[in-house]
Amino acid sequence: MDKVKLVIVGGVAAGASAAAKARRCNEDAEIIMFEKGHDISYATCGLPYYLSGTIPKRDRLLITDGRFFKQRFNVDVMTRHEVLAIDREAQKVTVKNLTTGDNREEPYDKLVLAMGASAIVPPLPGVELPFVFTLKTLEDTDRIFTYLRDKNPETAAVVGGGLIGMEAAENLAQKGCKVSVVEFMPQVLTFLDREIAELVHQHLKYKGVNVYVSEKVTGIEERDGRGWIKTDKGREVPADLVIMSVGIKPNTKLARDAGLHIGPSGGIAVDEFMQTNDSNILAAGDCVESMNIVTGKPTLIPMGSAANKEGRAAGANAMGRQIAVKGFTGTVIVKVFDLAVAKTGLSEREAVSEGLSPLVTYVLSGDHAGYYPDAKELRIKTVADKSTKRLLGAQVIGAKGVDKRIDVMATAIYNRMALDDLLQLDLAYAPPYSSARDPVIVAGAIGQNYYAGDWIPVTPAELHQKMEKGDNFVLIDVRTPRELKKRGIIPGAVHIPIDDLRDRISELDPEKETILCCGVGLRAYVGNRLLVMKGFKDVKTLTGGINSWTYPKERYPI
């Protein structure tokens, strides 16, 4: 085989995958991997859980080391070595030994860039204070761990409610800190639609976490030995420990300086074979941009799962293979205390901003058969294209079974399934695992009913707008009196329990626009069918029911 020399820059996820795969493709290659940090191939995604002791030993985060890579794969691993520059013409890199400070040059035939991403640190007053941290690398984590052990902070603030922010909040709370999350946007987990994120807010609060959304941090201070965060609303949030988790950015300086193309999303531009615009240079992992296969547009997918896949392809292709990474549906999942929160594909908001006309369905169901013990409530929101029926995205939230449903949805979206085709899936059913009607199947059935013309949806936002405009319509809430007492009613709604609707139909005007509301949408749909078949001219169903209604409610009875 070719005695090609492969240099890999970065040794965490993508870099390590590239090295191992390259060796399996070419036993005779010389492979050298430079890593700036102390360690290679560690469990970045496990770092927050080490802080709380959920992962009890630091060793467990270290998946493998240079010695293993030498033994198993004959790869030379150089940690504490930073690659400073690429000379594309001469095909060599300049590497600094961070221990000795010496620079050297390393020639390459093929180069794989896997520098990852870095935490963004906004230039805020006080951001340099010793109790302010980012949580991205093992070194970051060691610093926070030491601080927690030595200072035992009473309060902690997490700036930025993204994935790392949520994991930091949970683990710091488990460590005993009183935690506040401060988020600039109107919601945490901005990839979710608002009403789903609202459920996360509620859960965080239920778990004792303060949630401040639509608030911008203006500075961090230390006073009398305590830390404080100040926001643009004049709030002072106690914060003896601060995690800055406002986002990450791909590490592209090395590539940019070498004249490699950077894509519109800010990552190194690569084709599906992880090839940059230099035929000898490939790139993989958090530093590249990837393809979103729903939108067909480049995007950042800073996930360990993507890094492994891309690194593997880059390593193989550097050795002359042609392994494609076809793209991503943008699947994310995060544990937020007792909830799992997941999304794949597009949110409703993203679908609209892509110029699509989304059909939204909501399913509220047990994760498994209700008669079998320990069933937990699970919600699915699907977003489909109204005209083409194509499933565009799904959001799932609940205590159990969330990862299953999102993975089925991700597989469905990858295969460009239509929403109503979900109904055809033959999903595994036994009472401990699912219901005879799995919530994914139910989502498909709701879609099929829509495309058959059996119901017309009105979203909470549309209904709210109609109410504001003073439109002439009647809103009928078909839930039971008990549900209304417990959860309130939308202002102006008339109460007719679903099982009375058939008998009380004469009370209603078939000529008038009629909107039906229930808990999630099933009973409203049953009523919708009844009224339409009894000659009502204009009937709609509130999608998601009272469960997705984030506007004001009234008590019932008043």
Next chain:
Amino acid sequence: MDKVKLVIVGGVAAGASAAAKARRCNEDAEIIMFEKGHDISYATCGLPYYLSGTIPKRDRLLITDGRFFKQRFNVDVMTRHEVLAIDREAQKVTVKNLTTGDNREEPYDKLVLAMGASAIVPPLPGVELPFVFTLKTLEDTDRIFTYLRDKNPETAAVVGGGLIGMEAAENLAQKGCKVSVVEFMPQVLTFLDREIAELVHQHLKYKGVNVYVSEKVTGIEERDGRGWIKTDKGREVPADLVIMSVGIKPNTKLARDAGLHIGPSGGIAVDEFMQTNDSNILAAGDCVESMNIVTGKPTLIPMGSAANKEGRAAGANAMGRQIAVKGFTGTVIVKVFDLAVAKTGLSEREAVSEGLSPLVTYVLSGDHAGYYPDAKELRIKTVADKSTKRLLGAQVIGAKGVDKRIDVMATAIYNRMALDDLLQLDLAYAPPYSSARDPVIVAGAIGQNYYAGDWIPVTPAELHQKMEKGDNFVLIDVRTPRELKKRGIIPGAVHIPIDDLRDRISELDPEKETILCCGVGLRAYVGNRLLVMKGFKDVKTLTGGINSWTYPKERYPI
């Protein structure tokens, strides 16, 4: 709308679904549902769990009742009414009131048959004894429940190791019985391949259940107040309680007597719209045959999930709709004590009997990241078509995360994905839910490696055959000495740990056929690559490794 009259025969799963959906399609129809038993719409799949008290109250099994159906859907439900005959020409059925004994005739415009299936009771000596039961209906369950309560049997035997047999065994054991399972075939759960079923056998034994396979029950006896099962091997199995769970058969007599077509698999023949050969008669649920979309052949899918789907379509189509049920991948899942055992699509054995040439992969992995607490071992076996790459089937077994992986596989198979395309799926990753390399992704990667020519598989059966024939090859076990001590070694294997292989390559003959073995296949594959690239002419990897080796092993060191 049409004032059509719909008669539904059977009110458990498919019948009840048909009734509710028919009403939502036609408010003016007259809908009448006859059910032979006392109850409608009860949780058939929950019955075994009621015996052990896992489902503590009988009420929980009763999902709904006739009163609800009348109120919500204006459906007349007649329980304890058996439909005896169909007069297709006159469009009427003869119905017997089982309470009064009276017969009456009921005309129909449309008829939906949903009679379900019945437990098969083989004509064995002693099968009529009072401690011998089937476990199919609520009435069956009530009888067993009463017997357990009154007689407190010490021992129980389950005849037939299918889905119901496994659930019965677990729940009777939890109730305190010493349980034996007697199965005529060489394995329980005959839809699984042998080496996967072997894991179920081991687990049953570990849980204190006696497993007797390849034994035919010849009779049941009572002696001195104790029950005994006798087998063709001369065994006497103590059995104070006997569950006959040898299989079920579709209830087709009514249809057959009326001249409706019965399909080759023994169920009522219907098209994808659940239409029989009489345009006014539809059928759904356990009494029909369904399409297996992998083989394209009709098959029985006696699952609650299928019954609901088919009933819904039948109810709609009886009202003039055209809802298709496109078919099933044959997904099953069953809880066997601490394990979940699942399958979708074809087993290796079924693929061979379909005339296909299957590529088999095995993945042994945690259900989630190993560094995050409580990860449990999960095994996936995939079966793909060697030439077309099409994923044909998957079997998954483990303590957690089994239902997720089988549902992803079912979705993949429905979409006719290629095995190597699994690698492209963007599955949800965070440490509590999965690994950076989800086992499904790993299966895809193994497939891609195969199709790239990176390894040639030899199955345990093929290797065993080569050993029997005395073929001239060398078998190298690349595991660690510790693993060999713990789990033994295949007779004749040479031990070279994977990390020593590169240095000890000169000990081996590159001209000789060389087969590599490890735990599951990953390290053997790494060694396979190394040897091939070093010029070895004929190298193969034992798929599934020592984990799938069901033939004799030797102790190591000897």
